[in-house]
């Protein structure tokens with residue numbers, strides 16, 4: 001009798017003792033979600049690269065959570081596809097997508113100890129029993145909560161509970177981490193501490209793609225590699241924080257990412273616009289003479305006194321903001337704000353004031369340019 005032939009290798013079978021890395025990277029292709037015929041996410045095209053942190057920023061009701069739920073599999077798109085790691089997962093149930101998710105309200109089980117909360121997801125993912133304690137410790141160490149394993153959620157602060165929720169999401173070693181306003185239940189100081197924590201966590205898990213939903217621009221600017229700006233069920237803009245801040249493409253982005261002076265202007269010719277009776281020299285790009293547009297100038301780029309593009313108005317408000325004074329002026333019925341440093345004597349209300357800005361610090365936003373952006377990577 002001859003010895004049995006060795007079993008043929010099964011292509012794609014996992015190597016014993018090693019878990020295949022979870023797929024990283026998210027792609028939305030024309031994803032539309034409707035509730036009862038009401039479209040709440042309209043043809044979303046967006047790619048989150050492996051290892052990238054993408055913030056989904058937008059006002060309440062703009063469709064951010066819906067987009068996240070479509071990735072997690074809790075909502076089925078009416079049309080379009082969701083890809084994880086290049087694979088179409090649109091028809092897969094949530095538990096087969098290998099995703100970690102953290103929501104605003106922690107959703108820890110109150111009757112389970114910290115370690116059992118973290119183990120819960122691992123059991124649901126059928127992790128071998130012997131591996132679970134090690135994986136629980138690993139996840140709790142990542143968020144600095146290993147010393148709290150034996151406590152119940154009620155014995156933890158809000159920030160600590162949120163860390164445990166993050167540990168629970170990370171325990172399955174997901175390739176994709178979805179965070180839905182994870183800091184909104186925390187007070188301002190804890191929030192900024194947790195932001196630094198999340199940034200550190202991302203450095204330790206450089207391959208994980210993170211989709212981070214927030215309506216807080218500071219969180220988005222601090223944490224994200226890129227920001228996708230949502231409004232009214234649609235993606236309005238997408239870019240790095242600096243791109244969106246310096247070169248917003250729409251009025252909505254300009255006012256939602258950072259503060260902005262938005263002045264209604266008419267293009268007079270190349271490099272020239274009219275603002276009321278004033279002629280301003282600003283880049284006009286491809287805008288044709290006669291076209292109406294909005295001029296965006298960031299308040300910290302506005303100076304006081306005479307200079308290029310000087311406009312004179314009267315002071316309507318002065319706010320002391322610690323390192324700057326924000327001076328509001330009324331110029332022909334329009335508000336112009338300047339954030340001024342080292343202002344020895346702030347002007348008084350009603351005083352005349354001259355403000356100015358450099359041509360290169362102004363961005364012209366042609367009217368009607370707020371069509372949703374088909375923005376890819």
Ligand SMILES: Nc1ncnc2c1ncn2[C@@H]1O[C@H](COP(=O)(O)OP(=O)(O)OP(=O)(O)O)[C@@H](O)[C@H]1O
Pocket residue numbers: 035040058059060061062063064065066067215
């Ligand atoms: N299960 C549902 N049934 C019907 N309508 C829903 C459902 N879930 C969400 N919506 C609606 O879809 C729209 C988008 O909701 P979504 O939760 O995505 O907004 P959001 O951007 O996350 O807002 P917020 O910042 O307030 O959390 C809202 O108008 C909401 O009322």
Ligand SMILES: [Mg+2]
Pocket residue numbers: 064065066180
């Ligand atoms: Mg939401």
